Amino acid sequence: MSDFQRFLVKRVAIAAGLTLVAVSIIFFVLRLLPGSPFEALITAGNLSEAQVQEIRSMYGLDQPMWKQYVSYLKSILTFQFGYSILRSRPVWAVLEPKLINTLILLVPALVTTAVLSSLAGMYVGWNRGSKLEKLSIIVTTFLRSTPVFITAILFVILFSYTLGLVPAFGMRSVVASPDGYLDTYLSIDFLHHYVLPFTVAVLFYSGDFLLLARNGVVEKKGSEFLKLHRAKGLSELEQLARAGRNSMLPILTYFALRLGMIFQGLILLEVVFAWPGIGRALVLAIQQQDYPLVQAAVFIMALAVILANLFADVLYAYFDPTVSTSGGGAA
Structure with missing residues (x-):
């Protein structure tokens, strides 16, 4: 078995172990929280104690903890997530549209930022010491240090309440009644609601990509291969293109990591804008203690x-063989 194959097997085993740890933690934490998902229904008078016990038995919540845990692991391994306790619908039927809404918002934002911020970072890195570089570092440092919900609230105050240019909350107007995915995501009403959270997400992602690209180009600018290209008479733009291409690995790795994190949504962003994504759905489900959801x-x-971390590690090991021989990784 080659070094790369051993490295791959090791990383896959670590990924499987981390997944088990993550799902186990959430299982036990949920059941250690005070209260239960049925308290609100009992308080409202919608269910009697006998009906609650029947539902508890239906979901296996009357069984010993270890039996619940074994049943939970089986359901996770087979991707059979069961039914939402409070919504009486299959869990995947509840989560699927929320996940799509999150991806529709954040994937375009991430791709847009990765392309534009990386190009901008390469340019300012090539012009190291200029006023533009100093200004870009100040702006990106400010964006990276500002919590996303603060930026979101400021944008809502300015563009929604003060200027009245765009809606503050939601994914579409209450009066809008979309017919299918195309009507939902390609309508003017959707785009009107989309522009503000999309802009905040772009600003949130931009700082890291710009600094990564800038640092990569600064590092490559004084390298021997660029001196050789300069001696051959290549133009500044051609030299910049080669420096940028040779500094892409950290950017691609970071993009892969960020892409994996998209599936959890920008929870605070979704909460501020009342965007019906998976992050906001998770917050509501935790508040309601809807265990399956x-x-x-x-x-x-x-x-x-x-999986994104695993992909980043494999990407690094593939392009840099010293990583697999030393046992290191991207993360």
């Missing part, structure tokens, strides 16, 4: 992040 959402998010 929370467990499935956390599993999807954890799996996406762990």
